[in-house]
Amino acid sequence: MSAPKKVVLAYSGGLDTSIILKWLQTEYGCEVVTFTADLGQGEELEPARQKAELLGIKPENIYIEDIREEFVRDFVFPMFRANAQYEGLYLLGTSIARPLISKRLIEIAKETGADAVAHGATGKGNDQVRFELAAYALNPDIKVIAPWREWDLTSRTKLLEFAEAHQIPIAKDKRGEAPFSVDANLLHTSSEGKVLEDPAVQAPDYVYQRTVHPEDAPNKPEYIEIGFEKGDPVSINGEAMSPATILTKLNEYGGKHGIGRLDLVEGRFVGMKSRGIYETPGGTILLEAHRGIESITMDRGAMHLKDQLMPQYAELIYNGFWYSPEREMLQAAIDKSQEHVTGTVRVKLYKGLASTFGRWSDHSLYSEAHVTFEEDAGAYDQKDAAGFIQLNALRLKLLAARDKRLSK
Numbered sequence: 001m002s003a004p005k006k007v008v009l010a011y012s013g014g015l016d017t018s019i020i021l022k023w024l025q026t027e028y029g030c031e032v033v034t035f036t037a038d039l040g041q042g043e044e045l046e047p048a049r050q051k052a053e054l055l056g057i058k059p060e061n062i063y064i065e066d067i068r069e070e071f072v073r074d075f076v077f078p079m080f081r082a083n084a085q086y087e088g089l090y091l092l093g094t095s096i097a098r099p100l101i102s103k104r105l106i107e108i109a110k111e112t113g114a115d116a117v118a119h120g121a122t123g124k125g126n127d128q129v130r131f132e133l134a135a136y137a138l139n140p141d142i143k144v145i146a147p148w149r150e151w152d153l154t155s156r157t158k159l160l161e162f163a164e165a166h167q168i169p170i171a172k173d174k175r176g177e178a179p180f181s182v183d184a185n186l187l188h189t190s191s192e193g194k195v196l197e198d199p200a201v202q203a204p205d206y207v208y209q210r211t212v213h214p215e216d217a218p219n220k221p222e223y224i225e226i227g228f229e230k231g232d233p234v235s236i237n238g239e240a241m242s243p244a245t246i247l248t249k250l251n252e253y254g255g256k257h258g259i260g261r262l263d264l265v266e267g268r269f270v271g272m273k274s275r276g277i278y279e280t281p282g283g284t285i286l287l288e289a290h291r292g293i294e295s296i297t298m299d300r301g302a303m304h305l306k307d308q309l310m311p312q313y314a315e316l317i318y319n320g321f322w323y324s325p326e327r328e329m330l331q332a333a334i335d336k337s338q339e340h341v342t343g344t345v346r347v348k349l350y351k352g353l354a355s356t357f358g359r360w361s362d363h364s365l366y367s368e369a370h371v372t373f374e375e376d377a378g379a380y381d382q383k384d385a386a387g388f389i390q391l392n393a394l395r396l397k398l399l400a401a402r403d404k405r406l407s408k
Helices: 015-028 046-054 068-081 098-112 127-138 156-165 243-256 281-297 300-318 325-337 384-406
Strands: 006-010 031-038 062-066 116-118 143-145 181-184 189-192 222-229 232-236 261-267 273-279 343-350 353-360
Touching: 006 015, 006 098, 015 031, 015 156, 031 046, 031 098, 046 062, 062 098, 068 098, 068 232, 068 243, 068 281, 068 325, 098 116, 098 127, 127 143, 222 243, 222 281, 232 243, 232 281, 243 281, 243 343, 281 343, 281 353, 300 325
Parallel strands: 006 031, 006 116, 031 062, 116 143
Antiparallel strands: 181 189, 189 273, 222 232, 222 343, 261 273, 343 353
């Protein structure tokens, strides 16, 4: 690959991406544009601007953007319409953020005339795949630089020596080995590495940042009502809110009640297994509520088919194929299934659990007249069930008759 002339770097302002910024300048002699995304990670982003300026980036080449609403509206909510969970448990908080970051990297590259983008993902993880598959899907001609796969800064000591040699500020707590690595956005926090690497050892309490311990959560349950329109939440307790505001509020409820903790050993796309601690308080509540409203508004056949499609859909997101035609095909089917997923769900929050305790909708398929144990006034003729059973039993009878004949 020829040396890039201008690179757009996904820049957090932290030590690692600051080292990458300087490395790009010294290794390639190229101009660097920084992009810092506010995805609701809960950190002050202005220091990233100051750090970039300190490292010689022109003010016009520093992009800091609040993209929380786009993140929730166009990425998180479509994923939750599918009830997506990777390996049956993980709500894909890190996975779903990467295609949006890549989208902005490519857009900024076009705006600034950059011929390359760069990220700080390591060569062992999933994020390198997600960033790069998304980038190539959006611009097949873009150069992607992954310093962790190229440089010889293979230890924390070498990284710190490089930082000191280039006057990159080092926070005092960065001089030793970090206890664990954290990724955060409005949907979740993800912690992995170091003290978490032995899956047999319980994660220390200090790893959890967004949720109280369920045992320390309030002793009194709290009930909230979430309103849905076409599969997306639109209100809490009758108050209409924007997508990011809804998720922020649900995070507050979930954090208070110790909801959304997950200790998971997962199969990475690159082949190895890793142990992660996830906190997804608002997302866990949302998943429960969404399933609650689907239960009365979706047809059985559509719901069961959607549940069969979900693992494949979740795996596509996890593996970085958000912009693939197969993900878009599945999304179209999922969105079609949500046309009548409108109504309200009452959820009980208590000691780490979110449980549906009521649901109602003008689009409901639930018919008390048909299901009642009382007199149904002719809504359902129970004698019809006999023929239904006999037809479904016919093949089972034929199988049993054959087996009986052959066993003689």
